[in-house]
Amino acid sequence: MRESAHLSPAPTLNGTEPRINRRQAAKVRTRQKVLEAARDLFAERGYEPATIRDIAKGAGMSTGAVFANFQDKAELFEAVLTEDMTSLAETLKGGAGKGSVQERLNSALAAGYHGSLDQLPLFQAIVARSWFQPLAAETRARAVSAQVTSVISEILRDGIGTNEIKQDADITLLTEMVWDAYLSNYRRAAYDGWSLETLSGHLDKQLKVILAGAVAR
Amino acid sequence: MRESAHLSPAPTLNGTEPRINRRQAAKVRTRQKVLEAARDLFAERGYEPATIRDIAKGAGMSTGAVFANFQDKAELFEAVLTEDMTSLAETLKGGAGKGSVQERLNSALAAGYHGSLDQLPLFQAIVARSWFQPLAAETRARAVSAQVTSVISEILRDGIGTNEIKQDADITLLTEMVWDAYLSNYRRAAYDGWSLETLSGHLDKQLKVILAGAVAR
Numbered sequence: 001m002r003e004s005a006h007l008s009p010a011p012t013l014n015g016t017e018p019r020i021n022r023r024q025a026a027k028v029r030t031r032q033k034v035l036e037a038a039r040d041l042f043a044e045r046g047y048e049p050a051t052i053r054d055i056a057k058g059a060g061m062s063t064g065a066v067f068a069n070f071q072d073k074a075e076l077f078e079a080v081l082t083e084d085m086t087s088l089a090e091t092l093k094g095g096a097g098k099g100s101v102q103e104r105l106n107s108a109l110a111a112g113y114h115g116s117l118d119q120l121p122l123f124q125a126i127v128a129r130s131w132f133q134p135l136a137a138e139t140r141a142r143a144v145s146a147q148v149t150s151v152i153s154e155i156l157r158d159g160i161g162t163n164e165i166k167q168d169a170d171i172t173l174l175t176e177m178v179w180d181a182y183l184s185n186y187r188r189a190a191y192d193g194w195s196l197e198t199l200s201g202h203l204d205k206q207l208k209v210i211l212a213g214a215v216a217r
Numbered sequence: 218m219r220e221s222a223h224l225s226p227a228p229t230l231n232g233t234e235p236r237i238n239r240r241q242a243a244k245v246r247t248r249q250k251v252l253e254a255a256r257d258l259f260a261e262r263g264y265e266p267a268t269i270r271d272i273a274k275g276a277g278m279s280t281g282a283v284f285a286n287f288q289d290k291a292e293l294f295e296a297v298l299t300e301d302m303t304s305l306a307e308t309l310k311g312g313a314g315k316g317s318v319q320e321r322l323n324s325a326l327a328a329g330y331h332g333s334l335d336q337l338p339l340f341q342a343i344v345a346r347s348w349f350q351p352l353a354a355e356t357r358a359r360a361v362s363a364q365v366t367s368v369i370s371e372i373l374r375d376g377i378g379t380n381e382i383k384q385d386a387d388i389t390l391l392t393e394m395v396w397d398a399y400l401s402n403y404r405r406a407a408y409d410g411w412s413l414e415t416l417s418g419h420l421d422k423q424l425k426v427i428l429a430g431a432v433a434r
Contacts, residue, residue: 046265048264049265124348124349125349128348128349129345131342131344131345131404132338132342138408173423176401177398180398181394184393187347191355191356206394208430209390209394209426209427209430210427212429213426213429214426214429
């Protein structure tokens with residue numbers, strides 16, 4: 001993988017490691033600058049209208065410098081997606097807290113909204129792209145999103161452990177429905193100007209519906 | 218509205234109405250040809266990469282002839298969306314049949330899948346666009362989709378009438394969740410090759426989850 005290749009030390013033959021490390025550090029900085037510019041442009045225009053030329057311009061470098069780091073726009077988009085989903089998964093994990101399954105899901109996902117509302121157009125671009133991309137890209141995107149959905153299914157499985165959720169509950173189905181509900185609310189934030197509080201309140205109603213049949217009585 | 222304007226008779230001063238009617242008929246045919254070409258191109262490429270030039274080419278006419286019928290690509294897309302949602306609403310109404318609320322929802326929505334699976338890429342393009350469009354376009358798209366969602370909420374309200382669904386059920390919320398579940402399955406059809414049977418079976422599980430807390434006991 002390109003990522004690991006440029007982060008692992010290159011073989012040195014003549015003790016010039018510090019120089020190579022400086023070069024490596026510069027390369028990481030360049031890569032990060034490209035990613036930031038790409039993130040801004042995808043958020044502003046969506047995937048299709050964003051061009052490598054304009055991403056390079058946004059990063060203050062040549063298109064050649066962009067291509068030295070990323071094969072094409074699709075790879076650039078996936079790198080942004082990976083960063084964002086990894087960060088969202090961490091946020092959800094940190095936000096889960098204690099309480100009932102519904103409370104834990106709501107506080108984890110509310111933390112997710114909190115951490116991503118300032119990136120709303122980027123999330124819109126990500127979901128839009130997810131509906132119209134090559135199968136290989138979709139497959140990789142699912143693997144990346146699985147980091148986030150696994151936080152949801154872990155909370156649900158914990159609920160089975162504590163007998164709050166029925167033993168035979170379909171965790172895969174419930175996870176998918178919670179994730180879809182979570183994502184669908186970004187639309188309301190985007191077009192209806194929903195605040196964090198409104199989002200979290202609506203999500204709580206959706207969670208109540210989704211969990212109604214799964215909660216052990 | 219452009220639609221009604223070109224369908225209503227133009228004022229005639231000299232008894233040439235038949236000629237004008239032929240011209241009107243030709244205009245309707247031209248419009249329809251443009252719509253078909255647009256539909257094909259949106260399905261093939263998605264919204265952004267589709268150009269008026271290529272739509273005109275697909276319809277075998279000049280870009281001028283396209284612009285004589287549609288102001289821009291956004292209006293063309295909305296005309297396709299309106300046709301499709303109107304037709305989907307009719308299909309759902311026709312498919313609802315008899316039985317429990319879950320059975321009626323499932324047969325209505327399975328009819329929807331049946332009538333639209335051959336247009337799968339167009340549906341993908343429509344959902345993708347719905348995530349990244351100007352607010353005014355979103356507002357119009359919602360008005361058009363309301364034709365479809367109202368079929369869902371009518372079935373749910375019928376269930377309140379027959380005491381199958383609780384009197385205080387949140388029909389707006391349930392409708393939204395059924396519609397989101399319905400749409401989300403198009404992804405599985407697109408990327409996982411789900412058949413009509415698989416879609417309908419999965420939808421049935423989703424409906425069961427959504428209705429679990431709303432069914433009166």
